[in-house]
Amino acid sequence: DVKVTQSSRYLVKRTGEKVFLECVQDMDHENMFWYRQDPGLGLRLIYFSYDVKMKEKGDIPEGYSVSREKKERFSLILESASTNQTSMYLCASRQTGVGFGYTFGSGTRLTVV
Amino acid sequence: KNEVEQSPQNLTAQEGEFITINCSYSVGISALHWLQQHPGGGIVSLFMLSSGKKKHGRLIATINIQEKHSSLHITASHPRDSAVYICAVNTGNQFYFGTGTSLTVIP
Numbered sequence: 001d002v003k004v005t006q007s008s009r010y011l012v013k014r015t016g017e018k019v020f021l022e023c024v025q026d027m028d029h030e031n032m033f034w035y036r037q038d039p040g041l042g043l044r045l046i047y048f049s050y051d052v053k054m055k056e057k058g059d060i061p062e063g064y065s066v067s068r069e070k071k072e073r074f075s076l077i078l079e080s081a082s083t084n085q086t087s088m089y090l091c092a093s094r095q096t097g098v099g100f101g102y103t104f105g106s107g108t109r110l111t112v113v
Numbered sequence: 114k115n116e117v118e119q120s121p122q123n124l125t126a127q128e129g130e131f132i133t134i135n136c137s138y139s140v141g142i143s144a145l146h147w148l149q150q151h152p153g154g155g156i157v158s159l160f161m162l163s164s165g166k167k168k169h170g171r172l173i174a175t176i177n178i179q180e181k182h183s184s185l186h187i188t189a190s191h192p193r194d195s196a197v198y199i200c201a202v203n204t205g206n207q208f209y210f211g212t213g214t215s216l217t218v219i220p
Contacts, residue, residue, distance in 0.1 A: 009153075042212035043199070090156065101146055102201075102208070104156035 003027075006091050006105035013112050019078040021108050023091030029103075030096045032074035034058075034066065036087040037107075043090065049074055050096070081112045116140050119200050119211035126218050132187040134214045136200030139181065147174050147185050148199040150213070156199070159185070190218045 007022035025032065033048040035058075045058030047066040055066050063085060067075045074093075078085055091105040117138045126132050136145070147159040160167050160174040162183075167174050171190075176183040187194055195218050200211040 040212060043201075043210040045208075092156075101144075101158045101161045102148075102156075103158070104148075106153070106155035 004091055004093050004103050004105040006089075006108050008108050009106065011108055011110045013078075013081050013110065015082060015112055017078075017081050017112075019081050019110065019112075021076040021078075021089055021091075021110070023074045023076070023093075023105055024072050025074075025091075025093040025103070026072065027093060027095070027103065028071065029093035030071070031094050032068065033092045033094075033102075034064075034074065034076045035090045035092065036060070037090060038087050046076065081110075083112050086110060086112045115211070116209040117200055117202055117211040119198075119214050121214060122212070123215045124217070126190050126216070128191060128218055128220050130190050130218075132190050132194075132216065132218075134185045134198050134200075134216070136183045136185070136211055137181060138183075138200075138202045138209070140202065140204050140209065142202040142204055144203050145176055145183050146201040146203070147183075148201060150197040150199060152196075159198075187216075192218045192220050194218050 004025045013019050031050050034046045035043045037043050044060050046064050049055045049068040052071050065077045089108045092102040094102050120135045144163045146161050148156050150156045162176050171188045173186040197213040197215050199213045
């Protein structure tokens, strides 16, 4: 069964802390994505990567960075967490090409206090 | 401006009712996806379609490319169908998401 695994389901961090959210996929997908989901705003793209060591900004990259050193792993980094980064974070992957769907991780609910 | 609009935002139904969730989009697409998100956050893909109609169990998805509209139907709804249903479209490598429809099915 193909999977996207996010390392934590729930996380509580303090303002100013550096936060790492890890995502691993076992499908050999080229593309990986980080989204955040907030009530009334739906899913918003933070960053995506279409290959190892490649990254592209999404719609809301401010306050975030990413790392993709290996094909299967895509990390989201909050350099200095703030309360407005309290959200649900979802990782996804997909194969390159038209018509391929996403596979999502189960999400990480991050609370910054 | 949202490229994908869903309606209704919230929906409460009695068990057994027939349910319809609508999705309209404004961009040219290669495929449309219906996703289901249960409480707790995990998202699963229900359908991917680019024309016509697909059926899986009690779920039916239709798309009208000319009208840029899709519907998700649930027949004989059940409390376990309670979830957020999200419509997403992709144009090449770009995805756009609706804000979701929160469905509650009451026993």
